Amino acid sequence: MKDFNKLSERQRNILRYMESYLAEHGFPPTIRQIGEATGINSTSVVNYNLNKLVQAGYLARSSHVARGLRLVGQVPGGKKTGRLSVHAAAVSLQVPLYGSIFASEPVSVPEDYYPEDNIEVTPAMLGGVDPAEAFALRVKGESMIDAMIREGDIVILRSQTTANNGDMVAVWLEDRSETTLKYFFRDGGRIKLQPAHPEMQPIYVDPAVCSIRGKVLSIIRHL
Amino acid sequence: MKDFNKLSERQRNILRYMESYLAEHGFPPTIRQIGEATGINSTSVVNYNLNKLVQAGYLARSSHVARGLRLVGQVPGGKKTGRLSVHAAAVSLQVPLYGSIFASEPVSVPEDYYPEDNIEVTPAMLGGVDPAEAFALRVKGESMIDAMIREGDIVILRSQTTANNGDMVAVWLEDRSETTLKYFFRDGGRIKLQPAHPEMQPIYVDPAVCSIRGKVLSIIRHL
DNA sequence: AGTATAGATGAACACACGTTCGGTTGTCAA
């Protein structure tokens, strides 16, 4: 019988990652993605361990084929009888990922493009918002650093064109040709945009040149 | 409602081929394979029709990703789903929340306490790590601001006492009586702890007074 | 007539991605 515990820690991680990636995307990950996710920084080592897993009967490979991986047999999902067992079978939701937000470029909005991917989220991350109104953006560049947001972060938003005081919003500033994430405040006839970093100064803009694309619900950072 | 007959003959063939290829291999075909199977001898035409199918809501694409195709909804015989159907899909996981991490206090570790709550996470947020090894901490205070982390953030960690270069870890520094989240590097006989904020200087500590509690997998911020 | 617009073509481009190889480290046994 195949003994799951006979595998190395890395090999178990690879299998688990394969499973979750497959569930999320519908196609297998690349060697480099596996390496990144499991802390292996040489493709040859991933390749090495994948071949081990093939020998052990856990998966099949098509050689010279991009993402030519396939799980065979069953990976024990939650059989680990440790302490509090892990999977309460709650549902998770998917929201479309509409590309990247990048300073000096308009942020893509749902109408403009089709989603390039789906992001799995938990209900708590939507804060009660209808999943159909939610979408996600990937942050590109270090331009959002003043909002305590880093390159690669995933931002979950609710699509809307207005906002309340204190909301964090994605706004397109026409006069600056720039998109940012800032806290939103109405200040008399103007709009005050406050960076999340406490030491940075707010900027004031004319409502006419400031179009709101969505309100930030939550942020996911993957290391 | 999506009308299957509204599609061109080629587009229907593409969907059918996708289905059978997926069933046979476990991963999607390439553009060229689709072309070959459906009698199209230009990759750009396949590309063109794939985009049409995305618009029509039959499939999703991940751009610049080899075999980045996925069937959404059901090809006839089954039922249809709406445009971007937001669907309950995979199971989500729960990890225990072991209190808060706070500078000038040791971070709680799993052995010390029992969880005060459970946090729902998606498999992607664990990056392939066994859910049984994962736990969560809530960030208290503004002390982690140099790590681009704010009060209230939830940090997902994997319980471990060693780390690899480049990992972000939660460490207890005995000589400073302080807990922080930093990037971990071995530097000769010492340990270099690099803040996430690029402009801040790293600190160097003796391994003897630096105990690792866990490696950060991901971070959730709820607004 | 002109002129859009959907569909198709083939070639060129750029990079994503699997593969290979020389070298290093650690462990175990003789």
Add this chain to the structure above:
DNA sequence: TTGACAACCGAACGTGTGTTCATCTATACT
């Protein structure tokens, strides 16, 4: 010490694969 071996690393290589572009054909509309 020596040798063998499993695991790992980093870099280079070749090609698989998505994308883009200029061009061409139909059909339909003014």
